[in-house]
Amino acid sequence: MTERAQMVGLDLGTSGGRASMSGLDGPQIVVERAASEAPRGAAARIRDLVSVVQRDWLPGTPRLGAVMAVPAHADFTARAALLDATRVAGLAPARLVNAPTAAALAYARLQGVRGPIAVFAFGAETFDVSVVAIEAGLVEVLAAAGDVDLGGGGLDRAVAQALEGECTAPPEPGALLRIAANARLALGARFDVPVAVPLVDGRIENLRLTRDRLEAIAAPVLARVEGPCREALIEAGLRAKDLTGLVLVGGGTQPQHVRRHVGRLFGITPSGTLHPERVVALGCALHAARLEVGNVCGASDDWLVLDALAAPLSVLAADGEPRQLLPRGARLPASAEVRVDELLDAGGRRELHVVAASGRRAERDRTLARWAAESARLRCIVDEDGALAVHCVLPDGRARLAERIA
Amino acid sequence: MPASVCTACGAVQDVDPRADAFALLGVEPLWCLDLDRLRAECAARVRAVHPDRFLAAGGEPLRRARAQTLALNDALRTLTWPRERLRALLARRGCAERVPEAHAARPDVEFRLILRELSAGLVELDGPDAHVERARIQRETRGLQEALMNEAAALAVDLTASLTPIPALLERVAALDAELLEVRR
Numbered sequence: 082m083t084e085r086a087q088m089v090g091l092d093l094g095t096s097g098g099r100a101s102m103s104g105l106d107g108p109q110i111v112v113e114r115a116a117s118e119a120p121r122g123a124a125a126r127i128r129d130l131v132s133v134v135q136r137d138w139l140p141g142t143p144r145l146g147a148v149m150a151v152p153a154h155a156d157f158t159a160r161a162a163l164l165d166a167t168r169v170a171g172l173a174p175a176r177l178v179n180a181p182t183a184a185a186l187a188y189a190r191l192q193g194v195r196g197p198i199a200v201f202a203f204g205a206e207t208f209d210v211s212v213v214a215i216e217a218g219l220v221e222v223l224a225a226a227g228d229v230d231l232g233g234g235g236l237d238r239a240v241a242q243a244l245e246g247e248c249t250a251p252p253e254p255g256a257l258l259r260i261a262a263n264a265r266l267a268l269g270a271r272f273d274v275p276v277a278v279p280l281v282d283g284r285i286e287n288l289r290l291t292r293d294r295l296e297a298i299a300a301p302v303l304a305r306v307e308g309p310c311r312e313a314l315i316e317a318g319l320r321a322k323d324l325t326g327l328v329l330v331g332g333g334t335q336p337q338h339v340r341r342h343v344g345r346l347f348g349i350t351p352s353g354t355l356h357p358e359r360v361v362a363l364g365c366a367l368h369a370a371r372l373e374v375g376n377v378c379g380a381s382d383d384w385l386v387l388d389a390l391a392a393p394l395s396v397l398a399a400d401g402e403p404r405q406l407l408p409r410g411a412r413l414p415a416s417a418e419v420r421v422d423e424l425l426d427a428g429g430r431r432e433l434h435v436v437a438a439s440g441r442r443a444e445r446d447r448t449l450a451r452w453a454a455e456s457a458r459l460r461c462i463v464d465e466d467g468a469l470a471v472h473c474v475l476p477d478g479r480a481r482l483a484e485r486i487a
Numbered sequence: 488m489p490a491s492v493c494t495a496c497g498a499v500q501d502v503d504p505r506a507d508a509f510a511l512l513g514v515e516p517l518w519c520l521d522l523d524r525l526r527a528e529c530a531a532r533v534r535a536v537h538p539d540r541f542l543a544a545g546g547e548p549l550r551r552a553r554a555q556t557l558a559l560n561d562a563l564r565t566l567t568w569p570r571e572r573l574r575a576l577l578a579r580r581g582c583a584e585r586v587p588e589a590h591a592a593r594p595d596v597e598f599r600l601i602l603r604e605l606s607a608g609l610v611e612l613d614g615p616d617a618h619v620e621r622a623r624i625q626r627e628t629r630g631l632q633e634a635l636m637n638e639a640a641a642l643a644v645d646l647t648a649s650l651t652p653i654p655a656l657l658e659r660v661a662a663l664d665a666e667l668l669e670v671r672r
Binding site for chain 2: 085086146174176218221368371372374385386411412414415416462464465
């Protein structure tokens, strides 16, 4: 009989990577790597974190598995690539969990949070918002929305651009973004901060950034989070005042002006008891510990995590119009069957384009993959990791994996 | 314990191919369903068979757990979409094909947003003339809402009792769809 795998939590954020484990004292982060220290490529980053865990925390462990966090809006290709990376790194089994869901689990288990809450995940280059129902033993995502082109990095770029406009000579390349990020953080405790910008001619430009000016610069970027937040609430069938909590996740939520804006948006003071950059890794460790236990009913950590599809799954018909197969918010795993003949022109290509729509804007639909449509029906299955598989349903009812052609 | 799990040994069973969405979730095949209770019932059944519970075991138990969870989640989605619930009810009588498959059949977010803002506006109206404005909005929407509610109730009775000939029923569904579209405009 093969020995059961020890499970660890992994969070490969833009700002750095973290490995976490759950023990008698609760979950803890055991390895932390800044982005500048991490190797390139997902598999290498995973191997780097896991090797330290094996050396310092689990020496002699024959099998290691992982629960890894992904942005809720990570598409099917990104999820497949991450699962491949875990296999390359020698982790089995591996499970992907959406970062906001992991954060909700951490707050549920460590802070005793209950009721419907909003999880606002604002990373360096990601933005997800999830409405999550928490009751004893259950974390269920009711709705998820977001914007793939939004994140704290966008705010830094906006501030950097404004500062550049005030400089009397071009600033040193690459310096402004770091200065802008630091100034945003510093303005949490002060009303204005001095900003020293190194210029290409060797001089230092001494500027000041006030809290009011920062809020004016950030307003157009932060205004873009409002639409997805409202959509998530509507999808969940709730109003902001129905929420019992607001959880902030990701480094982008650390500056005070972002926290204030999100708090005003939901009409709730954000919870700040768990560190926004660490909470996801803690949630992964808790979930990993649950998976390690296996099929045990009624245990104190018998928490069920029900994730949901963050973007609708559609196929492109011959007329170029996407037809929705699975709606955003569908509980995972989920499946849908489609009659190929209804979608494709009879004499034309036998290809099925699977697309994920971001919001309702058709121009942002992206073809994720194409499959050879050999049979009359295709079955699309999105598993609990959010990974997509397409099966040809044969005339006798049997199904086999469709050939992916791009 | 649900039928998806062996009562003697706790092993996950294969999905019963004859079970439809109503049977999988253990509810009466009726048009009127308590959706909150349905979601809770689904979560309770999923708890026993979720793949997370069998990830460590792997192999056949994990495959069966995935299939069972998938079937339960798909059944929930079927019964929470009115059109798909109608198809499931008609399928029991062998005539599901009378209702065409409709991808993206759910009311869109924008429509729900308008309805929500309207109802929120009713509650939040304030000031000396609030009652006038409130009455105006209510007058404009009440008639239509009542008509739609009556129609939906009549449809539910017809479906449950199975007394109305199917073509007439479908015509009324189509009319109701058209009326909802009109409300949206």
